[in-house]
Amino acid sequence: MQSIKSIYWQGMRAGAPFILILVPFSTLFGVIATEAGLNVTEALVMSALVVAGAAQFTAVQLMTEQVPVLIVLAAALTVNLRMAMYSAALTPYLGQLSLPKRALAAYFTVDQTYACSVAAYEAHPEWDLSRKLGYFLGVATPIMPCWLGFTVVGALLGGSIPDSMALDFAIPITFIAIVTPMLRTGAHRAAALAGIAASLCLTWLPYSLGVIFAGFIGMAVGAEIERRMVLRGTWT
Amino acid sequence: MIDKTTLWTVIAGIGIGSFALRFAFLGLVGDRPLPGWLLRHLRYTAVAVLPALIAPLVLWPPATGGEPDPPRLLAALVALGVGLLTRSVLGAILAGGITLYAGLTLFG
Numbered sequence: 001m002q003s004i005k006s007i008y009w010q011g012m013r014a015g016a017p018f019i020l021i022l023v024p025f026s027t028l029f030g031v032i033a034t035e036a037g038l039n040v041t042e043a044l045v046m047s048a049l050v051v052a053g054a055a056q057f058t059a060v061q062l063m064t065e066q067v068p069v070l071i072v073l074a075a076a077l078t079v080n081l082r083m084a085m086y087s088a089a090l091t092p093y094l095g096q097l098s099l100p101k102r103a104l105a106a107y108f109t110v111d112q113t114y115a116c117s118v119a120a121y122e123a124h125p126e127w128d129l130s131r132k133l134g135y136f137l138g139v140a141t142p143i144m145p146c147w148l149g150f151t152v153v154g155a156l157l158g159g160s161i162p163d164s165m166a167l168d169f170a171i172p173i174t175f176i177a178i179v180t181p182m183l184r185t186g187a188h189r190a191a192a193l194a195g196i197a198a199s200l201c202l203t204w205l206p207y208s209l210g211v212i213f214a215g216f217i218g219m220a221v222g223a224e225i226e227r228r229m230v231l232r233g234t235w236t
Numbered sequence: 237m238i239d240k241t242t243l244w245t246v247i248a249g250i251g252i253g254s255f256a257l258r259f260a261f262l263g264l265v266g267d268r269p270l271p272g273w274l275l276r277h278l279r280y281t282a283v284a285v286l287p288a289l290i291a292p293l294v295l296w297p298p299a300t301g302g303e304p305d306p307p308r309l310l311a312a313l314v315a316l317g318v319g320l321l322t323r324s325v326l327g328a329i330l331a332g333g334i335t336l337y338a339g340l341t342l343f344g
Contacts, residue, residue, distance in 0.1 A: 021325050024329065025324075027265075038243065042243060049247060050251050051254070054282075054286060056250075063275070064238065065298075072246050073246060073330070075289075076246075076250045076253075077286055079285050080254050080257055081257065081278060083254060084261065085275065085279060087257065087260050089264045091270075091337065100342045102263045103259060103263060105262060139308050148282070166337075167295075168299040169293075169297065172308075172331060173291040173315045176285070176315040176316050177287050177326075177327075177332065178282075178286065179282065180315075180319025180323075181324070182330060183320070188280065195283070197246060199289055199291045212289075213282075215285035215289075217284070218287070218288060219277045219280045219284045219285075220277065220286025
């Protein structure tokens with residue numbers, strides 16, 4: 001049986017490459033947050049409490065459009081619904097931990113810790129609970145300081161960036177870049193297309209409510225196509 | 237300008253809400269099985285919501301007063317194409333960014 005220490009290191013090695021993506025992403029958040037009027041502390045606290053870039057960008061974008069608080073919350077939390085899926089996927093492996101440890105794992109549940117850990121747990125069914133948690137925290141170790149640190153770097157840079165840099169378009173490009181590699185199946189592509197079509201048709205709704213409805217429509221389309229593909233035996 | 241009360245309400249609300257979403261199953265459900273239909277819907281959250289969020293920003297950017305803007309449209313298309321072909325997040329961001337600045341320089 002591998003030692004917990006060596007498994008923790010394996011986790012760190014699995015998490016390290018994500019630094020390449022997180023550095024520009026968190027820097028960009030810091031920059032956009034200061035452009036929207038947040039100071040360094042506010043940007044940092046937001047990154048530390050929310051720990052989810054897409055939801056943070058969504059919230060800042062909607063707040064600059066002066067959308068009511070409840071709608072901002074609903075939109076950002078809809079973006080973050082996938083965290084519930086990660087939580088569900090991790091439950092069979094980490095559900096037996098003590099309550100404080102489960103709370104700790106929940107705080108560190110992000111795209112990268114989820115993806116690496118579930119893959120590793122499937123490959124190593126012999127790992128006991130503390131080894132599983134060790135790996136999970138290993139993946140989180142390079143990611144979290146990087147996320148927080150570069151939010152601060154971006155927030156410090158923020159004010160010095162001129163309008164001609166067209167930073168307004170950094171969010172669309174970043175989201176396109178994040179989503180396209182996820183479009184692995186027909187169901188994923190259909191969900192994305194349905195989300196886009198519904199969102200464009202619903203722009204007349206006030207307060208960007210169309211985005212929330214469009215998101216749920218896209219999710220329903222993806223889930224339904226998956227269900228039909230499973231019935232036909234074409235789901236892999 | 238964002239009102240400070242609004243800002244802190246939003247930060248606290250999303251912070252608590254996001255933790256609740258992460259803790260929902262791991263913390264409260266423990267190791268009981270979950271209904272398949274729920275997981276099936278949650279699987280498509282990111283691919284449905286994120287494109288829905290940016291589609292209007294790509295076609296009608298607020299920075300140009302809602303007028304469709306060739307450099308921004310082109311940058312979005314290039315990021316999409318590179319993302320689909322290479323599956324590289326960083327590659328798609330770089331290609332989109334370079335296209336945007338090239339476009340703004342040429343058309344601007």
